[in-house]
Amino acid sequence: MTRSLDFGAAFYPEHWPESEWPRDIALMRAAGVTVARLGEFAWSTLEPDEGRYDFAWLDRALDLLAAAGIVSVLGTPTAAPPAWLTQRYPDTLATVDAQGHRDAHGARCHYCVNSPLYHEKSAAIAGAMAEHFGKRPDVIGWQIDNEYNRVCYCATCRAKFQSFVQARFGDLATVNRRWATAYWSQTYQSWDQIAPPAHAVSNPGLVLAWREFVTESYRLFQHEQVTAIRAHVAPEVWITHNFMKWFDAFDHYEMSAELDLASWDWYEPSGWTDRIPSGAMHDLVRGYKRRNFWLMETQPGHVNWSRTNIDLQPGQARAWAWHAIGHGADAVLYWQWRMALNGQEQMHGSLVDQAGEPRPFYAEAQAVGGELAQAREALAGTRVQARVAVLYDFPSRWLIDNQRHHGDFDYVEHLLRAYRALAGRNFTVDVISPDVDLAGYGVVIAPALALFTPERVARLTQFAQHGHLVLGPRTGSRDSAAALWPERPPAGLHALAGCEVEEYIALAEPVRIEGDVSGQADVWAERLKVRAPEAQVLARYSAGNAWLAGQPAIVRRDTTGGSVTTLGGQFDTPTLEIALAPLLALAGIAPVLETPPGVEALRRVGEEGQDVVIVINHTATPQTIPAPAGRVDELTGAATTGALTLGAFGVAVLSAA
Ligand code: GLA
Numbered sequence: 001m002t003r004s005l006d007f008g009a010a011f012y013p014e015h016w017p018e019s020e021w022p023r024d025i026a027l028m029r030a031a032g033v034t035v036a037r038l039g040e041f042a043w044s045t046l047e048p049d050e051g052r053y054d055f056a057w058l059d060r061a062l063d064l065l066a067a068a069g070i071v072s073v074l075g076t077p078t079a080a081p082p083a084w085l086t087q088r089y090p091d092t093l094a095t096v097d098a099q100g101h102r103d104a105h106g107a108r109c110h111y112c113v114n115s116p117l118y119h120e121k122s123a124a125i126a127g128a129m130a131e132h133f134g135k136r137p138d139v140i141g142w143q144i145d146n147e148y149n150r151v152c153y154c155a156t157c158r159a160k161f162q163s164f165v166q167a168r169f170g171d172l173a174t175v176n177r178r179w180a181t182a183y184w185s186q187t188y189q190s191w192d193q194i195a196p197p198a199h200a201v202s203n204p205g206l207v208l209a210w211r212e213f214v215t216e217s218y219r220l221f222q223h224e225q226v227t228a229i230r231a232h233v234a235p236e237v238w239i240t241h242n243f244m245k246w247f248d249a250f251d252h253y254e255m256s257a258e259l260d261l262a263s264w265d266w267y268e269p270s271g272w273t274d275r276i277p278s279g280a281m282h283d284l285v286r287g288y289k290r291r292n293f294w295l296m297e298t299q300p301g302h303v304n305w306s307r308t309n310i311d312l313q314p315g316q317a318r319a320w321a322w323h324a325i326g327h328g329a330d331a332v333l334y335w336q337w338r339m340a341l342n343g344q345e346q347m348h349g350s351l352v353d354q355a356g357e358p359r360p361f362y363a364e365a366q367a368v369g370g371e372l373a374q375a376r377e378a379l380a381g382t383r384v385q386a387r388v389a390v391l392y393d394f395p396s397r398w399l400i401d402n403q404r405h406h407g408d409f410d411y412v413e414h415l416l417r418a419y420r421a422l423a424g425r426n427f428t429v430d431v432i433s434p435d436v437d438l439a440g441y442g443v444v445i446a447p448a449l450a451l452f453t454p455e456r457v458a459r460l461t462q463f464a465q466h467g468h469l470v471l472g473p474r475t476g477s478r479d480s481a482a483a484l485w486p487e488r489p490p491a492g493l494h495a496l497a498g499c500e501v502e503e504y505i506a507l508a509e510p511v512r513i514e515g516d517v518s519g520q521a522d523v524w525a526e527r528l529k530v531r532a533p534e535a536q537v538l539a540r541y542s543a544g545n546a547w548l549a550g551q552p553a554i555v556r557r558d559t560t561g562g563s564v565t566t567l568g569g570q571f572d573t574p575t576l577e578i579a580l581a582p583l584l585a586l587a588g589i590a591p592v593l594e595t596p597p598g599v600e601a602l603r604r605v606g607e608e609g610q611d612v613v614i615v616i617n618h619t620a621t622p623q624t625i626p627a628p629a630g631r632v633d634e635l636t637g638a639a640t641t642g643a644l645t646l647g648a649f650g651v652a653v654l655s656a657a
Helices: 018-030 056-067 083-088 116-133 155-169 172-178 204-230 252-256 275-289 316-326 360-379 394-402 411-423 454-463 573-586
Strands: 006-010 035-038 071-075 139-143 238-243 261-266 293-298 329-334 388-391 429-432 443-446 468-471 499-506 511-515 519-530 536-541 552-558 563-567 569-571 599-605 611-617 623-626 631-633 643-646 651-656
Touching: 006 360, 018 056, 035 056, 035 329, 056 071, 056 116, 116 204, 155 172, 155 204, 204 238, 204 252, 204 394, 238 252, 238 293, 252 275, 261 275, 275 293, 275 316, 275 411, 275 429, 293 316, 316 329, 316 360, 316 599, 316 611, 316 651, 329 360, 360 611, 360 651, 388 411, 394 411, 411 429, 411 569, 411 573, 443 454, 443 573, 468 573, 499 552, 511 552, 511 569, 519 536, 519 552, 519 573, 563 573, 569 573, 611 643, 643 651
Parallel strands: 006 035, 006 329, 035 071, 071 139, 139 238, 238 261, 261 293, 293 329, 388 429, 388 443, 443 468, 468 563
Antiparallel strands: 499 519, 511 519, 511 536, 519 569, 536 552, 552 563, 599 611, 611 651, 623 643, 631 651
């Protein structure tokens, strides 16, 4: 049977004497744990010296877990190279900045992602682990490394970057032309003159190529371990990596291509007060592979790495877990089960403490574990189905961050405005790459999609023949080498959009817009010029900024079966709600449920079309909503009647009765 709603924690038996393990595992069982994640930092225990492996302890831990009915996910330990490795091979240590400072041993992720020797050692430990543990039926999946994050600037990386640029552009004349290097005498005469970006603002072409190179570096590093593992495991055993929140050093879609499953680590160091950014992050991770994902790590109360590490509120763990599941998580794992007695993370939250006793959070986790067990069958094989997509693009984010123009123009914040206008009202949203098939969507929103390629233009043009396309500001200005398109944005789409951008303005003060859509823009505004007589101006800027007063702010042009709406400003969420409402209606897209703002309603749909609606009260105050008719709550067994009351952080998981 397909597994459904796994529940567990990161477990580090190597931190504790074996005599402690049975008690930990008994507590796991009592909490409803179905999966443990092990091994991802245990290199010095798994390979105490070069080529001498010790896997017996991990076998014994896995055996105990399996005997308790708990399956395991094994991590390759390459985020934590051992002392013998970095001492013997200092070139494997990363150079942490463009000024050439080398990292020191003593933390983690201190490796050079391009070091041939590090590749060799990493593939060797991954392969040896897979050969040894790969046939165990209780090991259901593998995680490569842990939260890739270090960018290296050593001589090896620099030389590989030069080769990467050469392979990408072919000859120096092309590089010089596409990066416009005559500007500031940046002209390159030989490949070895090309260096990683080293300045606050570097040539955008160089910045884009560097990020693509970092992506390619991690992709190759990951590929070697994936290959080493695949050689030894059954086809149904999956391989993943645990990505971080809004991390942007590489393109996560590209990194996910070879993985079977996307997963991520969700933390809120200052407490959790807003479901919109976390919902968008879940949706983005679901978008990496366009299927359900795992929440590989999450917060058991508090973390330890922020200035002030605020706890979740009592009861919030329940809303937190169901929020992830409602957005498509098939597993929720806490980090970590029990903290080590020493080491950098002594102060982190966990389920069990240094004495082996359950901490107060344990009871919350146990309640979540119980609920997941109750709903496991109803949610098996279900997934999220959206007819609205928001396009999230790593290169566009890199380019905008390199030249924000207004310091407050934040790519993620900007995207969240549109996302909030939808998810805040319980519309189901996909957050996906602009390079995937858009068939099936009724509305597609491209916020700040700066980078346009001919393929993207063709895909958006095709979509707009039958769907409703919304172009946000800063869209369609750059090509694949980060150069400005030598025409006004949205380049290649003027005819379709019926307008173009004639000027962009960093706003000192917000400006009002009036028309069919009234509201407000802040931080950024573009003065649109109508190009097609049939295009409608839906809003104009009011007085307030002299360059903008009276000029078009929102333009819509209808196509045969769809439309293109060009948004000139960074609008606030209420304005976007007004702008999007008619498009959602035309596309026949309805929210899952209408609820008060503190209540979220999410839907997962099974292969036979049966759906499960998850309703979450994100507030500490009880909330009552009209109950959807003909449903039964999987958590209580109660059939829905006229009203549904949810207690503080309460949840209902509603199947068809
Ligand atoms: C990250 C890491 C974990 C742990 C947690 C602590 O997500 O992957 O190993 O350090 O942070 O919050």
